[in-house]
Amino acid sequence: MKECExxxxxxxxxxxxxxxxxxGRNFSQLSRKLEFEKPYDIEFVEILSEASxxxxxxxxxxxxxTFSDEVSLLLGNVPFGGRVEKIDSVMASFLSGAFTREIMGxxxxxxxxxxxxxxxxxxxxIPLSNKGVIAYFQERQMEAWRNCLNGYSYWTLRKEHSxxxxxxxxxxxxxxxxxxxxxxxxxxxxxxxxxxRRGIGLxxxxxxxxGWNPLTKENVKSERKKITIDWELPRFDKEFxxxxxxxx
Ligand SMILES: Nc1nc2c(ncn2[C@@H]2O[C@H](COP(=O)(O)OP(=O)(O)O)[C@@H](O)[C@H]2O)c(=O)[nH]1
Ligand SMILES: [Mg+2]
Numbered sequence: 001m002k003e004c005e006x007x008x009x010x011x012x013x014x015x016x017x018x019x020x021x022x023x024g025r026n027f028s029q030l031s032r033k034l035e036f037e038k039p040y041d042i043e044f045v046e047i048l049s050e051a052s053x054x055x056x057x058x059x060x061x062x063x064x065x066t067f068s069d070e071v072s073l074l075l076g077n078v079p080f081g082g083r084v085e086k087i088d089s090v091m092a093s094f095l096s097g098a099f100t101r102e103i104m105g106x107x108x109x110x111x112x113x114x115x116x117x118x119x120x121x122x123x124x125x126i127p128l129s130n131k132g133v134i135a136y137f138q139e140r141q142m143e144a145w146r147n148c149l150n151g152y153s154y155w156t157l158r159k160e161h162s163x164x165x166x167x168x169x170x171x172x173x174x175x176x177x178x179x180x181x182x183x184x185x186x187x188x189x190x191x192x193x194x195x196x197r198r199g200i201g202l203x204x205x206x207x208x209x210x211g212w213n214p215l216t217k218e219n220v221k222s223e224r225k226k227i228t229i230d231w232e233l234p235r236f237d238k239e240f241x242x243x244x245x246x247x248x
Contacts, residue, residue: 011082016127017248018078019136020087022095024048024069025120033116034109039151040196043106049200049229051098056202056227058094063246065137067144067199071095071121074133074246084125092123130247138236144199148189153178156185194232201230203244 012018024030036044052066061073073091080086096119103109128136150170157166173181182189189197204225213220234240241247 007085008083010084012078012084012087012125013127014078014082017130017133018075018082018087019072019126019128019133020075020091020123021070021072021126021140022092022121022123023071024099025122027069027119030116030119034103034112038155039148043108045195045200047102047106048099049202050102051095052200052202053227053229054098055091055095059091062203063137063241063244064202065140065199066202067140067195068147070140072137072140074137087125088123092121095121133247134236134238134241137241141198141233141236145197148192148197149175149178149182152182152187152189152192156182156187198233198235201233202227203230203246204228205244 031038031041031044034044048066048069048071052064052071055071055073056064059073059079060076062076063074065072078087080090099119099121100113103113126136153170153173154166157169161169170178179189205228206223207226208221209224210219210221212218
């Protein structure tokens, strides 16, 4: 029957950068059931970033970017010989497992979480050129920003309107009008934390360490790479990717 496993040999192109994007399945429902704060729940965000950190440790990507319920990884060494089915399925299940472990560690969520359907993430692979990588992350970051504007606008309007009415109003309004609406409700998005507007990034940063060498009896300096969770991302541009050596 091996010959029926027709997708198992499908591989990513070896000449491209590979991005994996994972997205939580039915997380709107999950956020309702677990009563996450709206539009942003810092505990949920911490849970997903901790799970993303575990994914980073396991697969050592060049860069990981997360906002809302999605996680994108720019792979360095492509695992599993580039086999598409293997990368997609293992990454998605690893993240689901890590997320579940994190959330079950919080008393506040554990009991409700035990009583609902298990969480899952979908996964897709995107082969990109170097230019394409920058454009990809800029596009996801724009989505994070749109999400921020729509999220705050939605929950502001919902104070006075039904769900359907709110959707209709949102649909008709331009982004400038939404900013005005928020402003008249004393919400200035520019004052909101960077992670809400721009998402969260994980990458390795060089750190200098000093230590005492008891053999030579002198202080020694060395460099080590440490995974950093960046909650204060700038707007993505070419410089960001070069400065942090995120591209080949
Ligand atoms: N309340 C709340 N919900 C969130 C937060 N982050 C993500 N979500 C939910 O997750 C959803 C993610 O969007 P999408 O993937 O399109 O929806 P899905 O198909 O239901 O997973 C959002 O629509 C929100 O409902 C958060 O911080 N707080
Ligand atoms: Mg989702």
